[in-house]
Amino acid sequence: MNRMEVLETLKTMIVENLEHTLPDEIHESDRIYEDLGIDSIMVLQLVVYMEEEFHVEVPEEDVDPAVFGTLGSLITFIEQLQAAQTA
Template identity: 40%
Template sequence: MRREKLNALFTEKLQVPRGVSLTDDTRLREDLRIDSVMILQLLVHIEVEFGLQVPEDEINPKAFLTIGSLLDFIGRLSPLASGGTV
């Protein structure tokens, strides 16, 4: 389910063309042309769309190398506290 949600996020919010194969080995920067500003947008979308808290001190650039590393990163995040702000 996370993969499908992530695929939708890339195509709907970050304008990655539909039909681009998003496998675990797909590189965000080289294959999808995701830049640093788009990474920041991606972090916000992960919090909003997935309902997960992304602590600044736990962000590791290696998490944003491939779709697989990003999915691993998402899997380690905690849900947002109810009533919290994004």
């Protein structure tokens, strides 16, 4: 899955699973809290959906606020988790 596909999957998860409205166009540079209006409870829910959708396990100690800074940083985190699990 490339970065654009991961971005679209995240968008779908946020809109459908979290029932949160997003702009029609989202970008990797969009800040999760400030630009998209996602709060900390929604982020925790998103982690659960990410684990299911991307078949990764998110260790509690890796849930760093910097990971959830932008959609791009979140995509990079997902890619790192996937790479670590296939290694």
